[in-house]
Amino acid sequence: MAAPAAPRSTASGHDASRASRRGRRRLALCALVTLSFGLVSVSPRVAGQRELRESGPDSEYMVRQQADTDRTWRAASEGFMQMEKITYRSKAGDLDIPAFVFQPLRLRGPKSHSALVWVHEGIRGHLGENYIPFIREAASKGYVVIAPEYRGGIGYGKVFYDAIDYGGREVDDVVTAVSVLRTRYPHVDPARIGIIGWSHGGMIALLSITRNQTMFKAAAAIVPVTNLFQRLAWKGVEYQRVIDPHNRLGGSPSERRQIYKDRSPLYGVDKLQIPLLVHVARNDDDVNIEEDMQLVDALRSRKPLLAETKVYDNPPGGHSFDRRVDPGTWQPESSPDQRDSWNRVWAFLSRHLDPVHDSGGPSASAPPR
Numbered sequence: 001m002a003a004p005a006a007p008r009s010t011a012s013g014h015d016a017s018r019a020s021r022r023g024r025r026r027l028a029l030c031a032l033v034t035l036s037f038g039l040v041s042v043s044p045r046v047a048g049q050r051e052l053r054e055s056g057p058d059s060e061y062m063v064r065q066q067a068d069t070d071r072t073w074r075a076a077s078e079g080f081m082q083m084e085k086i087t088y089r090s091k092a093g094d095l096d097i098p099a100f101v102f103q104p105l106r107l108r109g110p111k112s113h114s115a116l117v118w119v120h121e122g123i124r125g126h127l128g129e130n131y132i133p134f135i136r137e138a139a140s141k142g143y144v145v146i147a148p149e150y151r152g153g154i155g156y157g158k159v160f161y162d163a164i165d166y167g168g169r170e171v172d173d174v175v176t177a178v179s180v181l182r183t184r185y186p187h188v189d190p191a192r193i194g195i196i197g198w199s200h201g202g203m204i205a206l207l208s209i210t211r212n213q214t215m216f217k218a219a220a221a222i223v224p225v226t227n228l229f230q231r232l233a234w235k236g237v238e239y240q241r242v243i244d245p246h247n248r249l250g251g252s253p254s255e256r257r258q259i260y261k262d263r264s265p266l267y268g269v270d271k272l273q274i275p276l277l278v279h280v281a282r283n284d285d286d287v288n289i290e291e292d293m294q295l296v297d298a299l300r301s302r303k304p305l306l307a308e309t310k311v312y313d314n315p316p317g318g319h320s321f322d323r324r325v326d327p328g329t330w331q332p333e334s335s336p337d338q339r340d341s342w343n344r345v346w347a348f349l350s351r352h353l354d355p356v357h358d359s360g361g362p363s364a365s366a367p368p369r
Contacts, residue, residue, distance in 0.1 A: 059158045066126065066155025073100060076132045076330060081105060081139035088180045092172040095151055095163055099177060100127055101185075102135050102145040111189040114353040117177045117216075118147040119197030119204050121323075123166060123243060126153045130323050132330040134342070141346065142355040144188050146177045150204070166243040167228070167263030171207045178215055192353045196220040196345070198323065199287060203265055209276070210268030218352035220277040220345055223287050223319055226295040227266040229253050234288055269298045277308045277348045279322070279341050286319040308348060312337050 070085055077083035082103040087096045107113070116138060120127045127147045138145050149156065150173040152164030164170070174195075182190045195216050197205030202224025209219045225231060232240055232253060240252065253260045261267045278299065280292035289311075299307035315321035315337035322341040324333040332338060349355070 059161065062154045063157060069126065069129065069155070072129055073127070073132070076129070076136070077102065080136045086180070086184075088176060090151070090169065090173045091176040091179070092169040094169070095160065095173070097151070097173045097176065098149040098156060099180070100145075100147040100149075102139050102147075103185075104139050104142055104144075107187050108142075108358050110186050112358045113142055113144050113185075113187050113189060114192040114194070114349075114355040114357070115144040115146065115181050115185070115188045116349070116353075117174060117181075117193065117195040117205075117208075118145050119150075119174055119195065119201035120147065121197075121199035121201050123152055123164065123200050124154055124161075125200075126155050129327075129330060130320075130325045133325060133332050134323075137342075137346075141350075143349075143353075144181065144185060146181055148174050148177045150174055162246070164245065165248050167203065167207060168248060171204055171211065174204050175208050175212055175215060189357075192217055192355075192357070194218045194220070194349055194353050196222075196349075197224065198222045199319065200225055206265035206268065206276075207263065209274060210265065210271040213271060213273045216274055218275045218277075218349060220279075220348065221265075222279045222322055222341070222345075223281060223284055223292065224265065224278065224295070225287055225291070226264065227291050228260045228264045230291045230294065231287075234291065266295050266298060269295070269302055272299075272303050272306055275306055275308070275348070275352050276303070277310075277345065279310045279312065279344070281312045281315050281318055281321055283314040283318040308344075310341070310344060312341070 074083055082105060084101050085098060086101055087098050090097050118135065126149055135145055150170040151160060152170060154161065178193055181188045181193060193216055195205045195208055196219070202221035203226065205219055205221045206224055209216050249259055250256045278296060280289065280296060282289045284292065296309045296311060299309055312321065316335045317324045322338050324338065325331060
């Protein structure tokens with residue numbers, strides 16, 4: 001993976017000090033988030049997963065911290081890409097969804113840019129700063145990136161947090177971003193929109209492309225959740241309470257078999273109609289390899305012409321191997337496995353989304369409003 005370009009103009013001492021402060025602030029936030037939410041009750045299969053229980057966070061505090069995260073993203077975007085924070089109504093009709101939009105510094109003409117719907121990890125998460133170098137690189141390659149903050153996440157108040165709907169309306173929140181790209185950003189080519197997601201976000205990406213088979217041109221899912229039956233059997237009853245604190249699934253897998261199948265990407269493999277890239281890790285301690293290999297094997301046997309898969313053997317970081325960055329400078333860890341994964345991701349997306357294509361229309365430098 002190519003290293004992100006240096007900012008246009010900086011003062012090295014000031015930048016180093018600011019990066020150090022950002023790193024300390026991020027570590028403090030991680031600790032405070034853990035304290036605010038509380039860890040899941042200890043269970044042999046759940047302990048260490050760092051999932052957050054529905055125990056009622058300090059909503060006002062988390063909103064303030066989200067504002068701080070937004071400022072970090074704005075500072076990180078300066079000199080690299082245009083950034084704005086928008087909201088849109090989910091197609092589910094019940095909630096406004098915040099989203100980050102990142103664009104190249106110099107925009108081309110109408111329908112001249114490919115776009116990516118970027119789906120963050122974590123059922124109680126948000127667009128973390130660990131994505132900074134990779135979104136910078138996407139913008140440098142000419143992509144417009146929209147990153148929805150789907151329901152259930154932190155930083156947007158109690159109503160938003162309580163709206164969690166695992167594998168359900170959160171998918172609606174994400175796919176609605178395509179309509180936003182098509183209607184608000186005329187320089188985006190609606191025929192060249194892809195989706196990429198990690199972990200829980202990878203699950204959402206997979207469900208998005210099997211439920212909306214012609215919406216996207218290509219997709220990538222990295223260390224994705226794939227099979228709720230396997231996942232719950234592996235992690236135990238506590239995890240059931242984490243993913244479905246309000247019983248929106250209506251019961252256990254034995255009681256509600258069909259709904260769990262509908263929300264497990266493994267069972268949608270035969271619906272796949274677009275190119276898909278999947279990367280998994282054998283030492284993943286969150287989405288265990290026993291779960292992910294079911295999807296990999298199904299794709300290799302039933303969709304060999306559409307799916308590209310790669311199994312990494314014990315990469316540093318396991319579940320987060322491709323997203324590890326220096327928290328002070330936001331530079332990628334750049335391990336061999338991380339570089340290999342991102343090189344494959346960019347090559348795959350380039351083949352199918354053609355981000356360098358220019359329609360020849362007039363250029364623009366300011367984002368649409």
